Amino acid sequence: MSDVLEIDTPRGPARVTVHAGAGPARGLLLLGHGAGGGVDAPDLVAATAAATAAGYEVGLVEQPYRVAGRRAPAPAGHLDEAWLAVAAAVRKDRDVPLVQGGRSSGARVACRTAAATGAIAVLCLAFPLHPPGRPEKTRQPELDGAGVPVLVVQGRSDRFGVPGEGDDRRVLLLDGDHGLKKEHAALRSAVGEWLTGLPTG
16 A cells, blocks of 8 residues: 655655555555666665565655656755655654655665654665776765665676675675665565564654
């Protein structure tokens, strides 16, 4: 069962598709899409299934530029601003811990805003460590700056790079590339186990 919410943000309306978890909600997981894709990406679908089975309510967030029908992503500051508005609105009537994440660009947004939203953890699907062929343009500081436990699920042959493990950061490598279109059973298992182990009490 899912509900669709339209939320006003400083950057225009965003849309959130909310999926109920199994039983009383242990927490709320907000997930954002990639730069050019939507919330129906295979890895987001798999993560949503894992989270709802683990008792989390899941909100799949469509950024205002996507809701407006544009393919080109908004600047990072606009994405973060919209995300903060969405997180505040969705949490308003939910007294449960927040976990946030997303795939690719959405994972970057989740890392950059984790402190501001009060998230207890971040789930990164296909974190784009650097532009293809440009390792010197690293986004490692965004990943390191999350400030909370992070699970990264990455394709071994991702041309956007492969993050390493670190303090409070686990990395699961799957066969495949940036699309994460393989090994969804392993993805679901890892995400479900990680979410279940978070301190939500």
